[in-house]
Every structure is written in C-alpha cells, then in structure tokens.
Amino acid sequence: VFTSDPTPSPGRDWSALDALVGDAVDRKLLSGAVTMVWQGEAVAHSSAIGCQDITVGTPMTEDCIFRLFSMTNPVPAAAMMILWDEGKWSPADPIAKHLPELSDLKVMALRDSREVGPLSNPEVPPAIEHLMTHQVGFSYGFTDEPIDHSYRAARIPIVPHDITAEEYLARLATVPLAEFTGNEMYASMYGAIFWGVMGNWCIYTWERPRTTIK
Secondary structure (H helix, E strand, O other): OEOOOOOOOOOOOOHHHHHHHHHHHHOOOOOEEEEEEEEOOEEEEEEEEEEEEOOOOEEOOOOOOOOOOOOOOHHHHHHHHHHHHOOOOOOOOEHHHHOHHHOOOOEEOOOOOOOOOOEEOOOOOOEHHHHOOOOOOOOOOOOOOHHHHHHHHOOOOOOOOOOOHHHHHHHHOOOOEOOOOOOOOOOOOHHHHHHHHHHHHHHHHHOOOHHHOO
16 A cells, blocks of 8 residues: 555554455455555555465465566556546546446346347446456456457457557447446456556546557
8 A cells, every 4th residue: 555645654543454454354355465555755554464374374474475466557556546636537437437438338138148148238337446446347358258259259459568549448348248236346357457448548638648658
C-alpha cells in the first residue's frame, strides 16, 4: 500500500488493514500474506499474517519469498490512482463512460453451456470498480471454454502488444462476458485486460501520444 500523504505518521493505527487481510486468511481465501505500507520515504507499517505452508503450519514471515505473477499490473494501477487523486474517475463510473467502445457488452446467458449463445444484457452496467476487482467477466482466451473460442475467433491477443489501442478495444467489444452480476469474481486475464483497457484509458485521459508509452 502506498499512501498519498508524504508525511510519515509513526503513531497511526494500521490494525484495520491487518484485520482485513486476517479475515481473508481466516476464511481460507489466503493461506497467508505480508502487508507493507510505504509512506513518504519509509516503511510506515508491515506485518506477517497466516502461514507460508498450511500443510505443516509454518508461520508467515516478513522475509518470506513469494512467486509473483502479473507484475505489470502495478503500473496502470498506479496511473489509475493518480488520476483518481485528480478527480478524473470514480469506482462507480461505468466503463463505457470513459471507453464508449465497450458500451454494448453482452453476457453469456447460460454459463455452463457448450455454446456461446444466447446473450443477455448485464444486470448492472460494468463499472471501473468491477474491472479492477476481477468482476467484469473477461476471460483468458486460451482454454477450451466456449467463451475462449470466441476470443480466439476475434483474434484478441493475450498480451496486446502488437495491435493499436483502437483495434484492441474494437475486438474486445465483439465478444461476450463469461458472466457478470456485479458482485462475483471471475478469474480472467486480468493483467492483459487491465493493460489493454485501463492502460489505454490512462493514455487517453492524459492526452499523451500513444507512441510514448512502452
């Protein structure tokens, strides 16, 4: 966690953060976690919660080594939070407010069907908060699920590095969401979608030439 206040606050109570993570551990959503808050130029808080290995009960430690994935996500996430600090978006904003290309997203009506159709309208408009918390229903594109066949047919790359932002969004707009209720998680190619959708929106918002973003 990075705070926008550069002034260190050594006496601040961070127990709510640890309680949030501890609750996820208690509910067995996580085996364990290490939290750290960076404020100004120093660590303001850190903690180790849960276990490294639930089989033998090895306690988590702050120097535990993790295998990490999706390490490009912090880049657009940090850019998004800068824009949030500037008042340019709200978590409740519909995605289509900022990216009208995605204003007509449809949902697979029969989640367990072996076919993509029929399609239905989302129960609520997909919002930025849904995109940032794995709830929109974008998929991976490389499994045997019917939804992923549609991704391959639309030639949506897993990592959108070889097509323009406009083409990426145009292709993404043609495929349905695997599921979307507004309150459930759906495992997806989060990093690629996050880069492709929110990364490009950050570029639009800052009005910088796309060629300057690598």
